[in-house]
Amino acid sequence: MKLGYFPGCSLHSTAKEFDLSLKAVAGPLDVELEEIHDWSCCGSSSAHATDHLLSIALAARNLSLAEQQGLSQVMAPCAACFSRLATARHEMAHDEEQAELVRPMLARPFKNAVEVQNVVALLQGLAGRIKAKATPLTGLKVACYYGCLLVRPPEVAQFDDPEDPTSMEQVVAATGATAVRWSRRLDCCGAGFSLSRVGSVVRLGRAILEDAKASGAQAVVVACPMCHSNLDLRQSAMEARRASLGLPILFLTQLVGLALKLDPASLGLERHFVSAVGVMRALAAPAPQQLPATRG
Amino acid sequence: MSRIGVLVCHCGENIGRTVDCASVARALGDLPGVAHAADYKYMCSDPGQLLVKQAIAEKKLDGVVVAACSPRMHEKTFRRACASAGMNAFLCEMANIREHCSWIHESRGDATEKAIALARAIVEKVKRNQPLSPIRIPIERRALVIGGGIAGIQAALDIAEGGREVVLVEKEPSIGGHMSQLSETFPTLDCSQCILTPRMVEAYQHPGIKLLAYSEVESVSGYIGNFEVKVRRKARSVDETRCNGCGECQAACPNKKIPSEFEQGLGKRSAIYVPFPQAVPNIPVIDRAHCALFRGRAKGLKKDACSKCKEACGRQAVDFDQQDTFTTVKVGAVVVATGYQLYSVGKQQPSDKLKGYGEYGYGTIPDVIDGLQFERLASASGPTGGKILRPSDGKEPKKIVFLQCIGSRDPAKGIEYCSKVCCMYVAKHTMLYRHKVHDGKAYVFYMDVRAAGKGYEEFARRAVEEEGAIYLRGRVSKLERTGNAIKVHGFDTLSGRPMVIDADMVVLATAMRPQPGIEALAQKLSVSCDGHGFINEAHPKLRPVETNTAGVFVAGACQAPRDIPDSVAMASGAASKVLGLFSNEELERDPTVAVVDETGCAGCFHCERVCPYGAVERKEIKDRKGVLLKVVATVNKGVCQGCGTCQATCPSKNVELQGFTDEQIFAAISAL
Numbered sequence: 032m033k034l035g036y037f038p039g040c041s042l043h044s045t046a047k048e049f050d051l052s053l054k055a056v057a058g059p060l061d062v063e064l065e066e067i068h069d070w071s072c073c074g075s076s077s078a079h080a081t082d083h084l085l086s087i088a089l090a091a092r093n094l095s096l097a098e099q100q101g102l103s104q105v106m107a108p109c110a111a112c113f114s115r116l117a118t119a120r121h122e123m124a125h126d127e128e129q130a131e132l133v134r135p136m137l138a139r140p141f142k143n144a145v146e147v148q149n150v151v152a153l154l155q156g157l158a159g160r161i162k163a164k165a166t167p168l169t170g171l172k173v174a175c176y177y178g179c180l181l182v183r184p185p186e187v188a189q190f191d192d193p194e195d196p197t198s199m200e201q202v203v204a205a206t207g208a209t210a211v212r213w214s215r216r217l218d219c220c221g222a223g224f225s226l227s228r229v230g231s232v233v234r235l236g237r238a239i240l241e242d243a244k245a246s247g248a249q250a251v252v253v254a255c256p257m258c259h260s261n262l263d264l265r266q267s268a269m270e271a272r273r274a275s276l277g278l279p280i281l282f283l284t285q286l287v288g289l290a291l292k293l294d295p296a297s298l299g300l301e302r303h304f305v306s307a308v309g310v311m312r313a314l315a316a317p318a319p320q321q322l323p324a325t326r327g
Numbered sequence: 328m329s330r331i332g333v334l335v336c337h338c339g340e341n342i343g344r345t346v347d348c349a350s351v352a353r354a355l356g357d358l359p360g361v362a363h364a365a366d367y368k369y370m371c372s373d374p375g376q377l378l379v380k381q382a383i384a385e386k387k388l389d390g391v392v393v394a395a396c397s398p399r400m401h402e403k404t405f406r407r408a409c410a411s412a413g414m415n416a417f418l419c420e421m422a423n424i425r426e427h428c429s430w431i432h433e434s435r436g437d438a439t440e441k442a443i444a445l446a447r448a449i450v451e452k453v454k455r456n457q458p459l460s461p462i463r464i465p466i467e468r469r470a471l472v473i474g475g476g477i478a479g480i481q482a483a484l485d486i487a488e489g490g491r492e493v494v495l496v497e498k499e500p501s502i503g504g505h506m507s508q509l510s511e512t513f514p515t516l517d518c519s520q521c522i523l524t525p526r527m528v529e530a531y532q533h534p535g536i537k538l539l540a541y542s543e544v545e546s547v548s549g550y551i552g553n554f555e556v557k558v559r560r561k562a563r564s565v566d567e568t569r570c571n572g573c574g575e576c577q578a579a580c581p582n583k584k585i586p587s588e589f590e591q592g593l594g595k596r597s598a599i600y601v602p603f604p605q606a607v608p609n610i611p612v613i614d615r616a617h618c619a620l621f622r623g624r625a626k627g628l629k630k631d632a633c634s635k636c637k638e639a640c641g642r643q644a645v646d647f648d649q650q651d652t653f654t655t656v657k658v659g660a661v662v663v664a665t666g667y668q669l670y671s672v673g674k675q676q677p678s679d680k681l682k683g684y685g686e687y688g689y690g691t692i693p694d695v696i697d698g699l700q701f702e703r704l705a706s707a708s709g710p711t712g713g714k715i716l717r718p719s720d721g722k723e724p725k726k727i728v729f730l731q732c733i734g735s736r737d738p739a740k741g742i743e744y745c746s747k748v749c750c751m752y753v754a755k756h757t758m759l760y761r762h763k764v765h766d767g768k769a770y771v772f773y774m775d776v777r778a779a780g781k782g783y784e785e786f787a788r789r790a791v792e793e794e795g796a797i798y799l800r801g802r803v804s805k806l807e808r809t810g811n812a813i814k815v816h817g818f819d820t821l822s823g824r825p826m827v828i829d830a831d832m833v834v835l836a837t838a839m840r841p842q843p844g845i846e847a848l849a850q851k852l853s854v855s856c857d858g859h860g861f862i863n864e865a866h867p868k869l870r871p872v873e874t875n876t877a878g879v880f881v882a883g884a885c886q887a888p889r890d891i892p893d894s895v896a897m898a899s900g901a902a903s904k905v906l907g908l909f910s911n912e913e914l915e916r917d918p919t920v921a922v923v924d925e926t927g928c929a930g931c932f933h934c935e936r937v938c939p940y941g942a943v944e945r946k947e948i949k950d951r952k953g954v955l956l957k958v959v960a961t962v963n964k965g966v967c968q969g970c971g972t973c974q975a976t977c978p979s980k981n982v983e984l985q986g987f988t989d990e991q992i993f994a995a996i997s998a999l
């Protein structure tokens with residue numbers, strides 16, 4: 032299977048391990064990823080907050096590049112990128128006035144024919160293959176955390192049940208691990224306020240992780256670089272003057288990689304602030320050499 | 328030579344603005360066969376009608392064309408005027424120069440020309456009109472009421488009190504509907520059972536009402552005044568004529584753990600059961616799906632697994648071999664009063680259009696209940712004897728959060744409309760709760776409080792001002808189960824703050840939807856439903872209790888969400904319509920029906936196949952000695968709706984619609 036690949040800025044920087052683990056599992060799962068040449072910003076951080084037209088045009092540019100490259104599907108692992116690309120596709124299809132403004136800005140023909148996919152949908156579709164190739168992660172209990180952008184707004188994301196999704200749990204089941212039942216799977220992690228309102232992010236993240244922990248999870252599985260950094264980077268602040276959480280935050284691709292017995296280092300498992308050693312030990316897998324916590 | 332009169336109406340400005348009515352009158356006046364032509368500002372007014380009558384008398388007219396609005400609007404008016412001037416009403420016709428002309432054109436010249444052409448066409452048609460007389464059909468002066476909730480009971484009682492027989496069909500073992508489940512009713516807080524039970528008994532004992540409980544309408548044929556309805560009487564497994572309602576069978580039944588429908592699953596019943604103590608008729612029914620004997624039989628057991636109820640019954644009333652039976656009733660009118668059901672927040676929904684509430688756990692959290700369940704908890708005859716106790720652990724909840732507009736007013740869940748009664752019953756629930764749990768705290772999340780009704784606003788205010796209910800304007804985003812409590816995450820839009828309340832119980836005011844199976848029933852009755860399945864009334868303002876099928880009326884919550892006063896008012900309205908219809912022995916109908924020329928009919932019966940109303944019948948023609956000569960088609964005047972499909976189909980042109988013959992239509996078209 033060949034897929035267009037839109038890494039976005041996170042996967043080249045803060046979420047390098049998402050990129051590493053995705054590429055690592057792609058091979059064994061027979062997925063060929065073709066990066067979009069000359070891709071640019073998806074419009075997620077500043078553009079969509081300041082200039083709506085620009086935010087659509089930026090995302091549409093990337094879709095038009097994919098079209099030019101002959102791709103029929105583009106996969107954006109970052110939930111924010113996925114959301115921006117899907118929004119552009121949706122608006123270009125449903126808002127003719129807007130589309131008229133955007134088209135001349137693209138400087139190339141655009142049929143809006145490229146489908147936008149996220150990594151969870153991809154892995155959900157491959158669950159059978161994962162299960163067949165996996166050494167089951169028996170005994171490992173994880174909490175699937177969706178955050179906000181993967182399934183919402185439903186008319187844009189067009190993916191899973193926006194109030195009670197189950198796709199991540201299906202992937203987890205294919206790896207042989209157990210997904211716990213908990214309530215805060217869709218809560219806000221504070222997203223873009225990571226730097227500007229640390230207090231809020233810590234408070235929100237703590238509520239999420241305390242619930243995951245109380246539900247018996249040994250790790251939290253995510254599919255969004257923003258969620259990841261908020262829950263991982265800020266975890267020590269959440270623990271200040273409280274019970275320790277000690278919950279490693281794994282990307283879904285990393286969990287799949289572990290089930291496929293890939294080298295933990297190739298999955299970037301050592302790149303987290305909260306060490307995944309406990310998880311590795313629970314699985315009796317060799318722990319990766321702990322590197323100093325510096326991020327790309 | 329004909330002597331036709333043409334009267335052109337300005338309809339105030341409606342026609343006069345774009346059509347030069349005086350020129351139209353002049354042009355028509357010049358046509359051969361037109362003896363009189365005039366225009367007037369409001370032809371439908373009294374002086375206008377007088378002009379028509381005067382013209383008929385003075386000019387000795389033998390036909391009238393009124394060029395004005397749509398015949399749907401005023402054909403009756405002008406035909407009546409003509410008849411009062413001594414002319415056959417069917418020699419008067421209208422040319423529509425408003426909807427078909429002045430309203431849709433801008434150019435005065437073109438519109439005037441078109442108006443002339445339209446009127447000219449009708450003049451040519453009227454020249455060929457024949458005097459017709461209305462058809463008279465005898466009326467079966469007995470009514471069928473479908474559904475025995477408060478609306479159906481009220482309609483049945485009113486019709487029976489008016490001296491006409493009623494057949495009341497109820498699908499459940501007892502009549503009473505939802506009102507029998509309610510505790511106390513807004514806005515007066517009188518006990519629901521106390522005001523309902525006497526009416527149920529009255530309906531049961533009324534000599535003019537025949538109650539067919541545990542029955543359903545199987546099929547309907549016929550037309551206003553002459554419906555034939557087949558009713559399926561479902562097998563109760565208990566002989567109604569023998570049972571005296573002693574209840575010994577229920578006590579004997581070993582199978583007592585079945586969730587009771589009447590208690591909304593909060594209580595239990597046996598396999599042979601009476602839904603509630605005040606049931607009417609007070610005769611049990613065996614729920615065959617849960618009965619040990621019938622389950623055994625279904626599995627092919629030779630020996631009956633149980634027959635405790637039969638052994639316990641002193642009157643040999645239990646009859647395991649009873650089968651469904653059918654009775655046919657002839658009625659002249661039907662009142663549909665099938666009521667409502669509550670929307671369920673669960674994941675499984677009856678249609679793709681509806682969505683459940685994943686954010687509330689799709690209804691899987693115990694202690695998150697709906698309004699009817701709360702009614703049962705608050706009811707003195709309910710599963711807790713009127714104590715408010717949570718279903719999960721039987722403890723008294725100290726904090727209850729009520730959520731309004733669940734499903735209703737939420738297009739994302741598939742229901743745009745307001746369910747109308749929930750604002751009021753939530754206010755009632757907070758009061759009932761406070762009356763029973765004095766230190767209890769009631770919170771209400773609402774969008775608006777809609778309390779429009781006599782004494783309603785005062786009632787809703789009382790909940791806040793005297794009973795201490797805390798109203799928070801906003802929606803709840805999530806219900807979260809934490810230990811013994813339910814965390815309610817909401818937003819108070821008035822203070823602009825997110826709120827989290829640890830509740831002991833949550834009550835959802837879920838939307839009212841039509842009963843399941845309503846669409847199938849509507850189809851049997853040829854009435855239409857709206858997009859949600861509520862029965863459509865004939866006109867939302869002027870004909871609220873009639874449907875588009877003559878002789879079929881509607882009452883209560885099957886037409887739209889309704890509270891008890893509304894349902895009862897509608898029921899009385901429908902009953903008075905029925906009694907009005909029944910005040911005549913015969914029914915007059917427009918003679919616009921198809922007539923077969925029996926001499927020419929070749930008996931091919933193409934018409935029989937195409938008629939959408941099944942109005943075409945076969946008739947044998949015999950000579951004097953009784954020898955069959957041929958079989959021809961004949962049209963039942965009572966059933967024919969005058970659609971003309973047969974006329975278009977007949978290969979030998981031997982069936983024609985009276986008033987719309989080929990000759991008339993072709994003459995009109997040629998004159999355009």
Ligand SMILES: Cc1cc2nc3c(=O)[nH]c(=O)nc-3n(C[C@H](O)[C@H](O)[C@H](O)COP(=O)(O)OP(=O)(O)OC[C@H]3O[C@@H](n4cnc5c(N)ncnc54)[C@H](O)[C@@H]3O)c2cc1C
Pocket residue numbers: 473474475476477478479496497498499501502503504505506509511512513514542543544664665666667668669698699702748752755842844848882883884885889890891892894
């Ligand atoms: C929680 C709650 C509290 C309420 N509290 C109040 C209150 O305090 N005051 C107030 O004024 N209103 C109240 N209401 C509204 C009240 O319940 C309705 O107004 C009333 O019940 C409507 O009566 P109905 O006869 O139209 O329908 P229903 O009560 O639903 O009765 C319909 C009957 O028709 C039968 N039926 C259905 N389909 C068929 C069929 N195909 N063939 C034969 N029979 C059929 C049903 O079995 C039922 O017996 C409340 C509603 C709810 C949900």
Ligand code: SF4
Pocket residue numbers: 579580581582597598599613617618619620621633634635636637
């Ligand atoms: S046969 Fe037995 S199980 Fe069935 S209703 Fe009678 S007593 Fe109950």
Ligand code: SF4
Pocket residue numbers: 731732733735736744745746747748749750751774775776777836
């Ligand atoms: S009556 Fe009140 S609670 Fe019910 S849907 Fe209408 S506004 Fe909402």
